[in-house]
Amino acid sequence: MACEREQFTKLIEQKNLRATEARCRILELLHETHEHYTPEEMLEALRERGKPLSIATLYQNLAKLADAGLIARIVGPDGHTRYDVNTLPHHHLVCKVCGRMLDVGVEGPLQDLRPVALYDDEEDPATWRLGEVHLEFHGVCPACQARLAEAAEASD
Amino acid sequence: MACEREQFTKLIEQKNLRATEARCRILELLHETHEHYTPEEMLEALRERGKPLSIATLYQNLAKLADAGLIARIVGPDGHTRYDVNTLPHHHLVCKVCGRMLDVGVEGPLQDLRPVALYDDEEDPATWRLGEVHLEFHGVCPACQARLAEAAEASD
């Protein structure tokens, strides 16, 4: 059974992969929500949206789609692997309570930042070939703020 | 057998933990090298330095030391867990070839950076309670540069 969702079918076939239903559903989920799902969360989200996917198929397809450059594999500070439809360089806002990640851009003088050694006996960062800088803004998402406020009230 | 290394003994006992030899050796290794070892690498490094440590003891002690705030658990972009003696806010330079991490500070106008939404339908980062910003400079470490240069020559 081929995938009927035109835009995703095209994206996938451009990469010389077969546009199967499983692949289209994964791409559709990520594009529609912009969420950074862990594989486990994705399995649950796909189950809620209709037919469940087997865990092996999910992992196999996530690997294929990531290899093809259609999605990006990222690992949050909590160590959980997540997938992002945004494969262009960008930054993240991470909730330190629940680990949820949000894609963000940045306003400000990014190009003026330079790494400098922290210790006297440390090698000089200038000896590294430098590439991009990735910013990780840490914070508490609105949902966790509400949950924390509730817990604080309950303990009064 | 208690640990004799005065400075580490004190650090550990201040946190109401017993300053055992295993814990002192772990702290000593991290302080002396400033390396960001994975547990597996640490096991190997400790073996080379003398008596090996059992893997269970290593994990148990890494967890205790991290809970006590004596070391920090960090997860690199490659998904490997590593430990850092520097528990103060700081930044990292990450080798995109081997995954090695270096502690760095930053020069430049950090405080002027603000996250901004990337998509039209995205929630506003301003609704998050914001904390610190963590910078991840990506690059290639000197060792990997040399290895890459060698491989390039060999293929000529």
Added chain:
DNA sequence: TTACGTGCAAACGTTTTGCACAAAC
């Protein structure tokens, strides 16, 4: 009809846990 995708179950590497023994207080 040949290549590729799916899903089960088994294997894998990393991390955690239960437990008996040893060491520290």
Added chain:
DNA sequence: GTTTGTGCAAAACGTTTGCACGTAA
């Protein structure tokens, strides 16, 4: 003597793989 740490072996967890079958070109 009670609490805490160690180390083995077993379990748990997330992820990958082998394989038989199904589907696509």
